[in-house]
Amino acid sequence: MSAPAENEASIKQENGPSGTVQEKPKKIVVRTGDGEVFELKEEVAMEMETIKTFFMEDNISYETVMPLTNVDSWELVKVIEYCSKYVELKNKQENFHKELKAFQDEFVKSMSPKTLLSLSNVANYLEIKYFLDFICQAIADHIKNKDVEYVRELFGVENDFTEEEMAKAEAPWAHENLDKDLY
């Protein structure tokens, strides 16, 4: 991956009928952890508190390329997809909840549980409150009927309880009627 990639959402320069150049909507440029460069619409970029703070606090010029070392390009693509849609629906205002719900259902369909977890991490890092809330809800919905082994595998945690300790902490009746999933 050597060639810098451009985000499809970036705006092309427009020429009016008289040939004058219209004002270019502002763009913010970021570089992901795996070296790809993205141009974001200002409107979308400002949905991410981390980016907003970076530019607003010290009045940094938009010429600067902001490093997002903890974010991978595929993750950023997904984040941009969600935030762009969210902003679009917010601006449109009608049927906001209905259309957002439809979009959310489609959005999670293609994602594996581990993907969701990665995205929750990114949403937290970029500080996008509504996106984090949505991803956490999707993860919660996924794990609510899973057994303990599955959850440990998914979250990558080790069981550090001794047999005794586990027996004490356990409530056997809470383990009934679960999905028989193998991760």
Add this chain to the structure above:
Amino acid sequence: MSSKRSKADAMLPYLPLEVITQILEKLAVKTLLRFKVVCKLWCALISSDQFVRRHSSLCASNTQRIIMNPSDLLFDLGFYSVDGSLVLDKTSVDIRIGSHNHNRCSVKGSCDGLVCLKECVTGTTLIWNPSTRDFKVLPSPSEGGLNVRGKYELWRYGFGYDYNSDDYKVLTLIPYQISFGNSGSYKSIIYTLRSDSWRRIQDSPLGIFFHNTPSTFASGSLHWTAEKTGCVGVIVAFDLATVDDGSYDMWEMREYGVPESWTKTVTFPRKLGTVEYPMILKPLTWSIEKGKILLYANGNPVSYNASKNSLVHFARDVYILSSVGYEESLVSPNAYNNLGANKICPLNIRIVLRKHVNCSDRSRKFVQIK
């Protein structure tokens, strides 16, 4: 493409704690109890005071329940949600005191997922969380040197949470006995979980007779229906409904203590049904969900849909004497007192929950009233 896949699979060993918390907050109590054993970190997180508080305030709105205490004779509680659907079939709680099997209990109040119960024969009070099955037996008031005597049936109870001291309290009103019955004056004693003891407080005002219905805890105060001498009905603290032209209006005080904030929420008729089978309706609870409210109809519980003016019966085989609102939470009655839950208790008490497998839908009948 392949790098994308492997990056996602090579999971970071730990998500930050705040993300895990946000995920766990959205889970039900039963699920959280199960996940306590995932690892020690999760156990500590789920058990922490902060998490318990936050979770119970988040899940309270979607786990509103009514606990039906059909009678004081059998301890069979049914947990119902506001649309009348049975959430948890009757759970039976066996309380063994000494060598006898006592199961005459009544529900005296509920707050934050904790339920205050009284065993009728010995007068023992318990605080219980039905979702986590954690419970605590309260010491008897006389243990603290308080002089209390008299028929337990006449005692009145209130159970609630004190924001100032972050403590749960049980208020008991014990009527002063006089030769011709209830004098309308009560000795007041209060128990707190933190102190794990009872103490005497100022007596309630004279001439108020409290009804034997569970108190409601709202906006930091306990509320009882009562009567003033001269058969004047009063509510100590706020009024539940006003009667108006054969229908009840349910009013909600949106901002506590602000008279202007009374807002009408739902109207339901006082009487429904046919001439041969009239039903007298009375409110069962103040909780309204999606335009539905639970009412008593001739002593049976029904779910009333205000916009359609229709009723759904449920639990037809029980005659309800008392009921109390309830929501799920992780709050533990044993977490407030450092002396610990494992203090030696002279009463041999064991709580056993048996779940009846046949969750009955057969009792549901849709009655359209026009």
